[in-house]
Amino acid sequence: MASVISPLHFAATSFDYLIAGGGTAGLTLAIRLAEDPTVTVGVVEAGIDRSTDPRVLTPGLAPSLWDDPNYAWIFKSTPQIHANNRVVAHPRGKLLGGSSGINVNVWTHASQKDINDWGKLGNKGWSWDAIFPYFAKSEKYVPPTAEVAAVNDASYIDPSLHGTHGPVKNSFSPFQGNFNTAWDPTFETLGIKLSGDPKGGLALGAYHNLLSYDPVNVTRSFAGNAYYTSAAKPPNLKILTNALVSKVIFAPVTDYRTSLVATGLSFIAGGKKYVANCKREVILSAGTFQSPQLLELSGIGSKSLLEAHGIKVLQDNPNVGRNLQDHLIFPLGFQAAEGEFTFDAFRDPKVIAAALETYSVNRTGPLAGATNSALLSYAQILSSSRRGPVPRQNLTASQIVSKDTPGLSEQYNLVLQKLLDPKDASAQELFLIGGVSPQFGDNTTLLFQVDPVTSPDNYFTLFGALEHPFSRGSVHITSADPTVAPAIDPNYLSHPLDLVVTSSIALHLQTVAQTQPLASHLKNGGTVFQPGYKRLTEQNVAEQVRATFSSEYHPIGTCAMQPADKGGVVDEQLRVYGTKNVRVVDASIFPLIVQANLQTLVYAVAERAADFIKADHR
Numbered sequence: 001m002a003s004v005i006s007p008l009h010f011a012a013t014s015f016d017y018l019i020a021g022g023g024t025a026g027l028t029l030a031i032r033l034a035e036d037p038t039v040t041v042g043v044v045e046a047g048i049d050r051s052t053d054p055r056v057l058t059p060g061l062a063p064s065l066w067d068d069p070n071y072a073w074i075f076k077s078t079p080q081i082h083a084n085n086r087v088v089a090h091p092r093g094k095l096l097g098g099s100s101g102i103n104v105n106v107w108t109h110a111s112q113k114d115i116n117d118w119g120k121l122g123n124k125g126w127s128w129d130a131i132f133p134y135f136a137k138s139e140k141y142v143p144p145t146a147e148v149a150a151v152n153d154a155s156y157i158d159p160s161l162h163g164t165h166g167p168v169k170n171s172f173s174p175f176q177g178n179f180n181t182a183w184d185p186t187f188e189t190l191g192i193k194l195s196g197d198p199k200g201g202l203a204l205g206a207y208h209n210l211l212s213y214d215p216v217n218v219t220r221s222f223a224g225n226a227y228y229t230s231a232a233k234p235p236n237l238k239i240l241t242n243a244l245v246s247k248v249i250f251a252p253v254t255d256y257r258t259s260l261v262a263t264g265l266s267f268i269a270g271g272k273k274y275v276a277n278c279k280r281e282v283i284l285s286a287g288t289f290q291s292p293q294l295l296e297l298s299g300i301g302s303k304s305l306l307e308a309h310g311i312k313v314l315q316d317n318p319n320v321g322r323n324l325q326d327h328l329i330f331p332l333g334f335q336a337a338e339g340e341f342t343f344d345a346f347r348d349p350k351v352i353a354a355a356l357e358t359y360s361v362n363r364t365g366p367l368a369g370a371t372n373s374a375l376l377s378y379a380q381i382l383s384s385s386r387r388g389p390v391p392r393q394n395l396t397a398s399q400i401v402s403k404d405t406p407g408l409s410e411q412y413n414l415v416l417q418k419l420l421d422p423k424d425a426s427a428q429e430l431f432l433i434g435g436v437s438p439q440f441g442d443n444t445t446l447l448f449q450v451d452p453v454t455s456p457d458n459y460f461t462l463f464g465a466l467e468h469p470f471s472r473g474s475v476h477i478t479s480a481d482p483t484v485a486p487a488i489d490p491n492y493l494s495h496p497l498d499l500v501v502t503s504s505i506a507l508h509l510q511t512v513a514q515t516q517p518l519a520s521h522l523k524n525g526g527t528v529f530q531p532g533y534k535r536l537t538e539q540n541v542a543e544q545v546r547a548t549f550s551s552e553y554h555p556i557g558t559c560a561m562q563p564a565d566k567g568g569v570v571d572e573q574l575r576v577y578g579t580k581n582v583r584v585v586d587a588s589i590f591p592l593i594v595q596a597n598l599q600t601l602v603y604a605v606a607e608r609a610a611d612f613i614k615a616d617h618r
Contacts (some may be wrong), residue, residue, distance in 0.1 A: 007243060010044075010238060010243075011275060013040065013042065015040050015276060016278060016281075017040075017278060017283065018042045018264060018283070019042065019285055020284045020291075020294060021044070021045060021046075021286035022239060023098020023100070023285060024093075024100040024222075025098075026043060026286075027096060027223040027224065028610070029283060029285060030228075030237055031237070032606075032614075037236055040238070044245050045242075047094040047242075049096045050095045050096065050097075050101060050224065051225040055071070056095070057225075058359065059104075059368060059369030062103065066089070066102060067091065071101075072094050073092040077489060081494075082471075082494050083492050084546055086441060086546075087442040089447070091444060092553075099553075100212070101222045105220060106212075106373070107210040107599070108210075108595075108597045109135065111424060115201075118561065120414060121410055121411065122566060130608075131604050131608065134603075134605070135604045136166065138167065138168050138604060138607055139162060139170065141162035142215050143159075151175075151176040152208045153184060154208070156196065158200065167227045168223075169226065173211055173218075173371070175368040175369070185517050186516065187205060187206035190384040190515055192376065192384055194206060204375050204380065205374060206372065208371075211371060218359070218363040240267075244268045244269075246266045247266050247297045248262050248294065249266055259579055260582070262278070262281070262580075263278065280581065283585050283609075283613075284583070288475070288555040288557065291584050291588045292321040292475050295321075297480065298314070300576065301315075302316070309479060317577060319406075320569050321558050322472070324473035324488075324555060324558050325557045326490045326551055326553075327466060327467060328465070328490075328502065328552070329465040329466075330465075330502055331463050331550070332509045332513070332529075333460070333529060334533075335522065335523040335529065336458040341366070341458070342458040342459055342460060344450060355367050366433070373430040374429045374430070375425040376508075377423065377425060377426055378419050378422075381504055382508075406566050406567045407563070407566030407567035412470060418468050419497075427465060428596055429463065434459060435530050437450055437451070437532065438549070441548075450530070460522060462509040463509075464506060465552045467595045467596070468592075468593065472495075473488075473489045473491035473494075474489050475488050490551070499542055503545055507536055507538075510526075554598050556590040559588040561591050570589050574612065583612075586605075587605075
């Protein structure tokens with residue numbers, strides 16, 4: 001394990017590199033930079049090391065972490081004015097390893113077009129071919145044993161696409177219930193067959209997901225125990241936990257025509273303030289919500305905003321905190337058929353005790369985790385639900401662009417191309433073997449359970465996620481106090497086309513539920529809904545979307561990698577505009593959101609960023 005250090009000694013150390021945030025990206029970057037024994041790397045992380053914590057390591061317990069302040073930042077959105085003023089929860093990991101330590105382990109990938117589009121926005125050198133080797137560098141794919149392969153369809157895997165020597169292990173779940181085994185054939189009944197290994201960035205269809213865990217003991221594999229704990233013990237890496245970065249420290253400015261030079265980080269630990277110094281670079285890896293917060297607290301952001309909070313303006317860049325994008329997700333709940341197991345059975349303490357014992361002794365059962373999903377184009381959604389071709393008359397809404405948002409028209413053109421392309425995913429569909437209470441979208445504890453009085457049966461929830469939204473939101477400070485959470489406004493459904501597409505996805509979920517063989521595992525063939533849900537129609541679906549969606553917890557974009565005059569905060573080498581030696585390395589630099597889950601791309605971007613930094617200091 002890398003050296004852990006006290007706040008006082010950390011502040012007294014002379015670092016070459018300082019990293020704000022020891023999450024998925026931050027730990028990856030720290031380990032790679034520390035491979036050079038001639039440099040000293042420091043990481044400041046607000047959480048602690050939970051690499052041996054059973055709640056983190058047990059895949060099926062992930063949702064129990066999301067509303068626990070010991071494991072997560074419990075962020076919430078502002079009231080969403082286009083969605084009945086609803087507030088949406090946004091948990092982020094607060095531990096070494098960040099959100100890779102609290103996610104649901106799904107190991108999916110962006111499409112080729114997703115990454116190539118980043119290059120088309122003016123980011124020289126960014127393409128699928130450029131990022132692909134870094135996917136492999138972070139991955140250790142472990143083929144399933146014969147026993148596990150017997151309950152998983154792993155035939156789609158193309159071994160040549162997967163890394164086998166990286167830190168983060170992934171494989172298939174040893175547990176597959178009736179709903180899991182029915183998933184792929186249901187989409188085939190609808191005429192949608194998986195077209196290849198999604199790792200290649202081209203495939204559409206339904207499949208059994210790889211999961212980021214060690215198949216030997218069926219425990220989570222994440223940045224906190226793959227990059228960090230399993231790494232050699234480099235004496236040149238110092239990690240300070242239980243400490244909150246408050247701002248970047250810059251050298252005094254004598255000429256505002258020159259770039260800002262960072263000299264260190266200010267942080268709070270044990271109620272005391274400290275400053276740590278560095279000679280080369282400061283890297284912000286605090287995540288999509290807190291990296292822009294740190295820039296604004298440090299004097300980089302909108303001049304009017306900073307002045308309103310009494311912060312000295314060092315670099316006026318109103319793009320900081322803009323461009324927030326997220327996968328909104330729509331749930332549709334059904335009553336399960338008689339005799340089907342769902343997580344609702346965990347209301348009975350004896351049932352969950354038995355599941356815990358099964359997992360502890362045999363490393364299987366529902367707590368071992370099992371996930372299927374489907375990547376679908378808009379054309380596939382409409383065709384398989386018999387709703388005709390893509391309604392091009394509705395697509396004029398994509399041209400709604402605010403005049404004070406530079407670069408947005410270029411983004412919209414690329415998003416629209418994906419929506420119209422029958423080979424690009426517009427939706428990710430997946431499920432939870434249990435009920436969901438969407439009226440509690442602001443509270444993850446209540447969201448992922450049902451009231452046993454009003455909903456005493458067993459339930460099954462289908463989800464549809466909008467993969468490439470047009471809506472753009474923001475994250476901005478509300479105080480100069482670093483302990484005060486920023487205002488998070490995803491601005492969900494602010495673009496009318498998002499409501500059109502999500503409504504189509506919602507109606508498709510209803511079709512999926514009533515298609516065999518999945519329908520045979522739902523009461524009356526998928527026509528009996530969980531209390532609180534209703535049959536969707538063309539007339540009521542839009543209002544149901546507004547009233548019940550929540551988040552897939554995939555926020556990106558608030559320190560966007562784009563040209564400065566096109567909405568950018570960092571350049572193609574992830575350097576903050578107006579600074580000489582500050583970079584941002586996390587999902588906040590993604591200029592456009594990608595399909596599916598984000599962790600594989602965060603690892604890959606961090607791996608590539610390490611090479612950028614090393615090359616600059618050779």
